Amino acid sequence: MDDFRVADLFTSIGRLWTNWLVDLGVSDPWILFINSLIGAILIVVIPVTIVVFTIMGERKIIGRFQDRLGPNRVGPFGFLQTVPDVVKLLTKEIITPDHVDKVMYHIAPMMSVVAVLLIWAVIPFAPNVIGADLDIGVIYFVAVASFGTLAVLFAGWSSNNKYALVAAFRAVAQLISYEVPLVLSLLVPVLLASSMSMQTIVETQRQGWFVILAPISMLIFFISSTAEIGRSPFDLLEADSEIVAGYNIEYSGMKFAMFFLGEWIHAFTICALTATLFFGGWLGPFVTQVPALGVVYFFLKMFILYFVQVWIRTTMPRLRIDHLLNFNWKFLVPLALANLMVMSLVTRLLNPIEGPAADPVVQGAVFFGANLVLVVAALMIVGGVARRARQAQEAQRFRAVASGVQG
Amino acid sequence: MLDDYVLIGLLFVVAFALPVLAITFGNLLGPKKPNRIKNDVYECGMEAFGPAWVRFRVQYYIFALIFLVFDVELMLLFPIAVAYDFLPLFAIVEAVLFILILTAALLYVWRKNALEWS
Amino acid sequence: MTTVVFILFSLMVLGGGLMVVTASNIVHAAGALILSLFGVACLYVLLNAGFLAAVQVLVYIGAIAILIIFTVMLIRREGEDRLSFNSMWSGVLVIAVLAFVGLILILNQVWPLGMEGGAPDMNLDPTVQLGRMLLDPAGYVLPFEVASILLLSAMIGAIVIAREKRKE
Numbered sequence: 001m002d003d004f005r006v007a008d009l010f011t012s013i014g015r016l017w018t019n020w021l022v023d024l025g026v027s028d029p030w031i032l033f034i035n036s037l038i039g040a041i042l043i044v045v046i047p048v049t050i051v052v053f054t055i056m057g058e059r060k061i062i063g064r065f066q067d068r069l070g071p072n073r074v075g076p077f078g079f080l081q082t083v084p085d086v087v088k089l090l091t092k093e094i095i096t097p098d099h100v101d102k103v104m105y106h107i108a109p110m111m112s113v114v115a116v117l118l119i120w121a122v123i124p125f126a127p128n129v130i131g132a133d134l135d136i137g138v139i140y141f142v143a144v145a146s147f148g149t150l151a152v153l154f155a156g157w158s159s160n161n162k163y164a165l166v167a168a169f170r171a172v173a174q175l176i177s178y179e180v181p182l183v184l185s186l187l188v189p190v191l192l193a194s195s196m197s198m199q200t201i202v203e204t205q206r207q208g209w210f211v212i213l214a215p216i217s218m219l220i221f222f223i224s225s226t227a228e229i230g231r232s233p234f235d236l237l238e239a240d241s242e243i244v245a246g247y248n249i250e251y252s253g254m255k256f257a258m259f260f261l262g263e264w265i266h267a268f269t270i271c272a273l274t275a276t277l278f279f280g281g282w283l284g285p286f287v288t289q290v291p292a293l294g295v296v297y298f299f300l301k302m303f304i305l306y307f308v309q310v311w312i313r314t315t316m317p318r319l320r321i322d323h324l325l326n327f328n329w330k331f332l333v334p335l336a337l338a339n340l341m342v343m344s345l346v347t348r349l350l351n352p353i354e355g356p357a358a359d360p361v362v363q364g365a366v367f368f369g370a371n372l373v374l375v376v377a378a379l380m381i382v383g384g385v386a387r388r389a390r391q392a393q394e395a396q397r398f399r400a401v402a403s404g405v406q407g
Numbered sequence: 408m409l410d411d412y413v414l415i416g417l418l419f420v421v422a423f424a425l426p427v428l429a430i431t432f433g434n435l436l437g438p439k440k441p442n443r444i445k446n447d448v449y450e451c452g453m454e455a456f457g458p459a460w461v462r463f464r465v466q467y468y469i470f471a472l473i474f475l476v477f478d479v480e481l482m483l484l485f486p487i488a489v490a491y492d493f494l495p496l497f498a499i500v501e502a503v504l505f506i507l508i509l510t511a512a513l514l515y516v517w518r519k520n521a522l523e524w525s
Numbered sequence: 526m527t528t529v530v531f532i533l534f535s536l537m538v539l540g541g542g543l544m545v546v547t548a549s550n551i552v553h554a555a556g557a558l559i560l561s562l563f564g565v566a567c568l569y570v571l572l573n574a575g576f577l578a579a580v581q582v583l584v585y586i587g588a589i590a591i592l593i594i595f596t597v598m599l600i601r602r603e604g605e606d607r608l609s610f611n612s613m614w615s616g617v618l619v620i621a622v623l624a625f626v627g628l629i630l631i632l633n634q635v636w637p638l639g640m641e642g643g644a645p646d647m648n649l650d651p652t653v654q655l656g657r658m659l660l661d662p663a664g665y666v667l668p669f670e671v672a673s674i675l676l677l678s679a680m681i682g683a684i685v686i687a688r689e690k691r692k693e
Contacts, residue, residue, distance in 0.1 A: 032410055033417075036413045036417045037417050040420075040422075043418055043421075044421050044422055048425070090429075090432055092433070103553070103556070104556065113422065113425060114419065118418060118419065132415055134411050134412075134415075135650065136576050136578075136579050139580070139583065140575075142583060143583045146583060146586060146588075147586075149591065150559070153594060154556075157598055169595075172591065172595075173470050173471075176474040179587075180481070183478075184481065187481070187485070190491075191488040191491050194490070194492040195489060254430045258429065329517070330522065337509075337510050340484075344491070344502065345500075345503060347491070348499045467599065468596065468687065469683070472687075473680065475584075475588040475592055476676050476680050479588075480673070482580045482583065483672065485576070485580075486652050486655040486656035487656045487660060490654075490656025490660075491656075493656075494657065497662075501666055501669070504670065505673045509676060511677060515681060515684070521684050
């Protein structure tokens with residue numbers, strides 16, 4: 001037992017385990033395989049366990065927002081409600097309609113879940129605790145998200161149902177539209193950290209969380225991700241009162257549950273990513289001395305952001321599809337493009353290649369100021385456009401009334 | 408570096424196993440009484456007529472196309488963002504020029520009213 | 526071990542490609558295409574080109590495949606599922622084999638086409654290298670800017686074509 005530091009709990013446990021395997025005489029490739037398998041199982045188990053609590057927590061919180069109690073029968077304060085829900089879904093009859101496209105119909109819900117779980121491989125929990133610190137971490141996340149888009153398309157098509165197909169197309173239109181500002185806003189942390197690796201991005205935030213350096217990027221990322229997972233106010237994809245449950249009409253029982261599981265997990269995955277990319281991930285006081293604290297900070301940030309997300313969900317009404325797409329292409333994308341250009345120019349101007357880097361405090365202030373200027377400019381432009389549209393409308397109405405009076 | 412991908416590969420397999428297990432459980436535990444009505448296509452309580460055919464709307468195609476162009480542009484921007492520390496000012500200006508040309512593309516599409524959903 | 530994995534991925538690519546041309550249902554063909562492209566991405570990973578693998582998934586599978594599927598699913602009419610039988614398949618097969626052999630010869634420098642690539646600096650991360658070369662005036666900055674003009678013209682062309690159809 002060389003150095004087992006409680007402060008560095010997880011890494012020490014990992015080292016102990018690997019040393020034990022080596023002592024047993026297990027050869028190197030097998031060690032890699034076993035460790036990776038354990039890591040993979042952990043990465044699958046952790047979000048699934050968390051989701052059980054977040055489903056419960058969200059229902060209680062929404063209940064409180066709506067001035068009611070939320071589920072409170074099963075278990076203390078209703079916290080075991082998810083268990084009977086799962087049992088119910090398990091025992092429902094799985095109806096497979098005729099004429100469905102066999103392969104796609106069965107694969108679609110699985111793809112949906114796999115797409116979300118794959119993201120957790122690159123999320124850093126603590127200084128050395130990460131599934132796989134890929135040096136393409138950020139793009140990996142976006143690439144995996146496109147699997148989810150495909151799953152929706154497959155589900156809608158294979159259901160052999162007009163409504164499902166229409167809903168799937170609209171859903172995919174929304175998903176791919178919001179991917180553009182998502183990736184654009186992701187470029188800013190990559191730029192600031194000069195790397196796509198998640199761990200490096202967190203490390204770079206020791207000098208200042210990116211939410212202060214690039215608040216617009218954080219907002220765009222958060223909004224686009226909320227649209228990507230189909231949560232309110234963008235939940236046209238599953239608008240229960242409109243397109244009759246959307247692309248998963250023909251799914252029942254556990255397959256239906258898989259889609260929902262994917263969406264719930266995706267919800268706090270987004271918060272985890274925002275926390276990692278913009279709020280410093282596992283950074284916090286004393287984390288250099290006690291690395292295991294990083295996990296605590298990370299989950300704390302994630303849950304706070306999740307609360308904000310639930311808050312937004314219960315407060316805002318649903319956006320219509322054309323409003324949603326207009327908002328994306330006519331506001332978010334130009335804003336994200338302008339943001340990227342401004343950030344890249346300002347960063348280079350502040351830290352020229354030859355010459356000393358500017359003082360971090362000055363940097364932070366300048367970045368924040370630049371973002372502020374951009375936001376004000378954007379709002380002024382939007383306000384001006386809206387005012388002109390309103391004036392044109394009033395002029396028209398005035399003319400109509402005037403001519404009506406005449407004629 | 409390649410070792411990281413072993414985990415990703417295994418994660419793929421394990422993550423696939425989860426829904427497979429869950430659905431198999433559901434299959435085992437649930438009743439199985441298919442009948443013609445239940446297996447039929449859902450059409451708000453009516454008999455479905457005609458195959459699943461959606462009216463062709465150019466709008467879907469245009470959005471997918473615009474997304475494709477932007478996707479390619481973003482992929483070209485990623486290496487630049489990663490190499491940022493090594494890039495002098497005029498290189499950044501060149502990158503900004505690239506982004507501006509594509510903003511012009513977006514403006515063109517906007518002016519031509521191709522972004523409407525109607 | 527790597528060989529086994531390589532063979533597996535190659536089977537995915539080739540099998541997917543085969544299914545694309547032999548599937549009777551055109552949507553199945555699109556699905557097989559996605560499988561094939563994914564296999565290519567896995568091959569990129571084996572070659573230590575993680576960035577290219579991610580780009581492959583993002584652009585090919587996440588955008589182009591979706592575009593293809595949109596088109597296929599929207600234009601499909603009942604009764605058109607059976608793909609037509611191409612009677613010239615023997616001629617096409619000969620051309621394909623010739624192209625394959627030619628490609629192998631070129632890639633193995635047996636039949637050099639006068640292309641010499643510069644040796645990359647292995648000290649830096651390949652993606653960083655790519656970024657620097659893309660913007661280096663002595664590098665590829667001109668093709669880079671031309672690429673943006675190309676994308677612009679692609680967008681304009683697509684809008685022009687699509688709008689004509691709408692006016693009809």
